[in-house]
Amino acid sequence: MPQILDGNRVRDDIKSELKPRIEALAGRNATPGLAVVLVGNNPASEIYVRNKIKACHDLDIYSESVTPPDTISTEQLLAIVQDLNARADIDGILVQLPLPRQVDTKRILLAVSPAKDVDGFHPCNIGNLMVALPGPRACTPAGILELLKRYQIPIAGKRAVVVGRSDIVGKPMALLLLHENATVTICHSKTADLPAVCREADILVAAMGRAAMINGEYIRQGATVIDVGTNRLDKREDVARIFRNSAEKLASYDKKGSVLVGDVHPLDVIEKASAYTPVPGGVGPLTIAMLMVNTVASAERRASTC
Numbered sequence: 001m002p003q004i005l006d007g008n009r010v011r012d013d014i015k016s017e018l019k020p021r022i023e024a025l026a027g028r029n030a031t032p033g034l035a036v037v038l039v040g041n042n043p044a045s046e047i048y049v050r051n052k053i054k055a056c057h058d059l060d061i062y063s064e065s066v067t068p069p070d071t072i073s074t075e076q077l078l079a080i081v082q083d084l085n086a087r088a089d090i091d092g093i094l095v096q097l098p099l100p101r102q103v104d105t106k107r108i109l110l111a112v113s114p115a116k117d118v119d120g121f122h123p124c125n126i127g128n129l130m131v132a133l134p135g136p137r138a139c140t141p142a143g144i145l146e147l148l149k150r151y152q153i154p155i156a157g158k159r160a161v162v163v164g165r166s167d168i169v170g171k172p173m174a175l176l177l178l179h180e181n182a183t184v185t186i187c188h189s190k191t192a193d194l195p196a197v198c199r200e201a202d203i204l205v206a207a208m209g210r211a212a213m214i215n216g217e218y219i220r221q222g223a224t225v226i227d228v229g230t231n232r233l234d235k236r237e238d239v240a241r242i243f244r245n246s247a248e249k250l251a252s253y254d255k256k257g258s259v260l261v262g263d264v265h266p267l268d269v270i271e272k273a274s275a276y277t278p279v280p281g282g283v284g285p286l287t288i289a290m291l292m293v294n295t296v297a298s299a300e301r302r303a304s305t306c
């Protein structure tokens with residue numbers, strides 16, 4: 001049986017390690033503070049924001065959510081961001097995406113002070129990542145790197161294939177693996193013979209948003225497989241096909257009306273991989289943990305310059 005890379009366990013370890021750092025900051029009157037800007041009433045975004053605020057609460061990080069209506073203009077949202085940039089009690093600013101259509105998302109993300117950009121999305125911080133300077137890294141890929149390191153999966157000299165080239169997952173993931181001396185290939189929807197490229201991977205990262213697409217044909221025997229995808233199956237026949245009529249999964253579908261699956265085939269990966277992240281319980285828990293790490297690091301930088 002392959003090793004299961006347990007994101008919940010690593011998240012708990014990361015949070016435990018943060019606690020003394022947060023206490024030390026509080027002792028210096030520099031409690032970390034995170035502001036989350038949530039525009040409108042997108043139910044999925046509301047759940048993400050609630051989970052982020054809860055993580056802050058668990059760790060005694062000050063948090064604040066700013067919730068303007070979805071009719072807000074770019075100028076009005078810029079004013080909110082600039083106000084948060086100027087506040088001494090706020091170390092991290094997170095603007096929950098997606099924003100409403102009338103708002104210029106790029107201008108908003110550019111307006112967040114790079115020092116408070118705990119998502120690691122600002123071009124300054126992407127530049128820092130590119131040239132391996134310190135700075136906040138995008139949370140999901142940073143969490144995956146933590147997971148690989150804590151499970152002592154060798155990276156240097158290994159072949160890594162990242163499927164997906166988004167600015168928030170695929171590209172920063174590839175750069176982080178490159179800085180760890182992996183030989184990295186980035187794939188996307190136009191990659192020719194994707195299964196053959198993926199089969200070269202010692203470490204395969206799937207981040208496409210395509211339910212169970214990476215099946216046994218894509219996975220080299222003994223590879224480490226990281227599944228970033230979170231896809232909700234809302235048709236019973238899809239659950240039956242992908243999970244090969246698993247009574248447990250079908251019962252779960254009948255109860256909840258949907259079942260979560262990653263971008264990697266959940267049964268094939270067990271036959272082929274030497275280690276893999278399950279969905280749920282793999283990559284997902286690490287994203288918020290790394291947001292907490294970025295917020296605490298930002299507060300430490302502020303405290304050291306005061």
Ligand code: NAP
Pocket residue numbers: 140163164165166167168169170187188189190191194207208209210228229230231283284285287
């Ligand atoms: P995205 O912005 O939609 O990017 C998807 C990438 O996958 C694109 O580069 C696209 O290629 C590529 N792609 C799509 N279909 C493909 C195919 N058939 N073959 C090869 N490449 C294909 O997505 P994202 O934001 O990076 O997220 C990816 C997945 O990770 C989603 O399921 C998302 O929900 C999940 N996610 C999870 C977490 C977490 O905390 N667990 C965090 C972030 C994202 P092109 O560039 O050519 O279009």
